[in-house]
Amino acid sequence: MSEFEQAHQRFLDDHLTHRIGERKGRLLRGHKYAEKLLLQNVWWPLFGNFDDLHPEYEIYDWNRKSQFLDFAFLPPHGRFGVECDGFQSHIKDMDREGFSYSLNRDTFLTGMGWKMIHFSLDDVQHRPEVCRMLLQLVVGPHLLRSAPPPSLSPDEKEVIQLAIRLGRPIRPKDLIAQCGLNFRTARKQLHSLAAKDILRPIGRGTVVRQYELQPEAWQHLL
Template sequence: MSFQIFHQKWYEKHLKLRKGKAKERLQHGHAHAEILFLQNVWYPAFRSFDHLHPEYEVSDFRDGTRFLDFAYIKYPLKLNIEIDGYGPHFSQASRTQFSDERIRQNHLVIDGWRILRFSYDDVTERPRMCEQIVQQFMSTWLDQHYTQRPSEAIIQQEVLRLALRSPQPIRPSDVSNYLNIHIETARRILRNLTQQNKLIPNGSGTLRVHSYVVNKANVDERVIL
């Protein structure tokens, strides 16, 4: 299958999952530089877009939202990949914008994200070097961390983090997609958190719970976030 067909199917899949601002951002933000990175670097390196999300929405440190060029999420790894162009927008950035970008990156690191940044010039002129960097990172990080099964407590904390930052009640499918785990495993984790009184079933249904919200009376947001 050619890159163009592979990419189009992946893009359309994510487009169907987005709504509102997130969908609009994907339509306009996933542009030439990002597609070139996939074509020149990511696809040659892995021949797969599994666990890779374009224009991924995250909570902003100022209580808003921002979008990452790419997010690779395969629990426990959360990798942000940014493609930086050297153009008028970059060269004319104010001191405030310059500082804001650094603080934004610091908060991503505090929130558990790993970050790789590539210049547009390197993606265009030195794609093999970029490919090797991504492959080296994946090999080194996953060998050190992913082979170790995360504890139940760590997984539960990540689910609570997701629930606290979600603008709507979370569903088992949200947890399954976020942690890349089976839907039944996600349901079990949500039930366990409910039994601990850290999550509360949303709605009035009694036979089957479809979504959950955080019991803020029993969860310290400062510790989770």
């Protein structure tokens, strides 16, 4: 059994263990070929895990009518509904009332703070790289927000404070003059803060002579 197959089985077993009634029945009935293929071709190659992902997730519309999303992705920042739509079942066999309801449901969920992501079964089967690119485009910024802030040494925090006081781009010679550092240590600290995306290098080509604070740099002092 492949690593994906093992992880997928654990994923389903865990959710089945914690569900009862219709929610459990819906998972048993609804998580089939298309949903598994979406995980195998799109989700697993991109993330390598099923953290914060919930299959056959129950939501309610504006009339408190129960509906189920193929998947809900619920990281610390953001709520995403992920659907795999087959042409036959979702479009060709849909009547006008069903078509209107589908559009209104997505609009309602958008108003409630959800981001809805739809993939066609054809793309999941034959063009999964496009699906992965689009999925990453939508959820990537939210995952970056949920990443823990980098740890800073007292010396690095002192550099940030000095840059704030200067009110202009900071240079190695500022650290030499104000903090008593030698050039090598001053440059190393500035490089470290740039690598943590707290300072932005300014220069021409590969020559960097000064650094400016990123807009949210002050938050690292809290």
